[in-house]
Amino acid sequence: MTRGVDTGGITMQQYPDERITQAGQIGEVSRNYRSITLKELEDAKAQLLTRVESKHLMTSGQCTDLLETLGDDYSVLEVNNSRISRYDTLYYDTNTFFTYIQHHNGKGNRYKLRVRRYESTGDIYLEVKKKNNKGATEKSRIRTSWPREGFQPDQEEFLRSSFPYDYREFFPMVRTVYDRLTLVSNVSPERITFDTNISFRTVDGECSFPEFVIAEIKYEKGVRNSPALLALHAMGIRKRGFSKYCIGVSLLFSWLKHNRFKPNLLFLSGLSSRGGISC
Numbered sequence: 076m077t078r079g080v081d082t083g084g085i086t087m088q089q090y091p092d093e094r095i096t097q098a099g100q101i102g103e104v105s106r107n108y109r110s111i112t113l114k115e116l117e118d119a120k121a122q123l124l125t126r127v128e129s130k131h132l133m134t135s136g137q138c139t140d141l142l143e144t145l146g147d148d149y150s151v152l153e154v155n156n157s158r159i160s161r162y163d164t165l166y167y168d169t170n171t172f173f174t175y176i177q178h179h180n181g182k183g184n185r186y187k188l189r190v191r192r193y194e195s196t197g198d199i200y201l202e203v204k205k206k207n208n209k210g211a212t213e214k215s216r217i218r219t220s221w222p223r224e225g226f227q228p229d230q231e232e233f234l235r236s237s238f239p240y241d242y243r244e245f246f247p248m249v250r251t252v253y254d255r256l257t258l259v260s261n262v263s264p265e266r267i268t269f270d271t272n273i274s275f276r277t278v279d280g281e282c283s284f285p286e287f288v289i290a291e292i293k294y295e296k297g298v299r300n301s302p303a304l305l306a307l308h309a310m311g312i313r314k315r316g317f318s319k320y321c322i323g324v325s326l327l328f329s330w331l332k333h334n335r336f337k338p339n340l341l342f343l344s345g346l347s348s349r350g351g352i353s354c
Contacts, residue, residue, distance in 0.1 A: 101256055101271060101288075102159045104139050107146040110153035111259055113196070116266070128212070129314040131290045131307050132342055138269055138288040141306055145258065148302040149267070152257040154195040160255050161194035162270070165222065166320045167245040172331060175324045179335045183208025187320060188238060188245055190222055201230050203237045222247070249323040250276040258303075264295035267303050275323035282326045286346050289317055315339070 133141070151158050167188040168174050177185040187204045202216040215237040219230055226234065226242060234242040253273040259266045268291050274283040292303055307313075317339055325333040325340060333340065 100135065100139055101142065101254075101269065104142040105151045105158045105256055107143075108149060108151040108258070109261075110158070111150045113152065113154055115150075116152050116257065116259060127294055129292050129304070130317045131292070131312045131314060132317060132339070133288050133290060133310075133312055134346070135271060135286050135288055137310065137312065138271065138290070141290075141303075141310065142269075144306050145302055148262070149258040149260055152259065157195060158256060160257075162251075162253055162255055163192040163194060164251045164319070165190045165247050166249045166251070166323070168248040168324075169244045170246065172248070172324060172328070173240070173244075175321055175331065178318060178321050179332060181335070186238065186240070188234075188242070189320075190219065192221060201233060203234070248277070249320055249327065251319050251323055252276070253319075260294075260301075263301075265292065265301055265303075266294075267292050273319070275319075275326055277327045280327055282323075284343060284346060287343065289319075 152160075154160060167190075174185065174187055178187075184205065184207050186206075189202050189204070190199065191202060192199045199219055199221055200216040201219045202214060205213045205215075207213065215233075217229070217233045220227070231242065251273065253270045256269040256271075257266060258269075270289045270291075271287070272283075272285050273287055273289070274281055290303075290307070292301065294301055315338070318336075321333075321336055322339055322343070324331060325336050326343075
């Protein structure tokens, strides 16, 4: 069976210079924030027992403007003296794009299968994400190694217990690489991630979006007057759904149906007028 993406390593030289520029601009603004450690972040995650999530799409310029207003209310995660972390994720699907079609059709209790590398720490996890029919997200994972050919015995054991489908029918399809800045509220159970310099890859091509940022806010149910949400509202940036995997598939396997994702695809298309897309 044909696989959609090479699992080999990615180097900085394979990406446009804009990746460094945009991450540098956002990282520079974050210097106005107090830093926190990974241990402090884990403690903050533990407080988010019943969380609400919202995603917001923006340009890198809007992200910089937003960050300039929030420094008194949030701290920034710093790992190994860096406030920008690289995430490298390999998504699996069947040759008929089973999980993509599930998401496109709005099916409840749907799954995604992926391997993610956190380059700031070197940690690699095999992850199963489930979104239930009430919109809540559950995640199971094990520490592992970066895949080369098929699943290893420990990975197979994990998948048999955590993944409801035949993992032998799943292959690497889309790979995403992006830079992440993480903020944690100083006063309430809330954190924000900003993903920028996003690239989607298969063996046949790549699309990069150096001007695009996804902000995701995770906060305790019942939290009121989040400074970030108030600032986003004032900027006219509303909540919307966004799946990196599904957008990557829509862009790189364009013959598949993608009506559900058209609003986000149109947003990305609008960046092309400023050179914000490289495919």
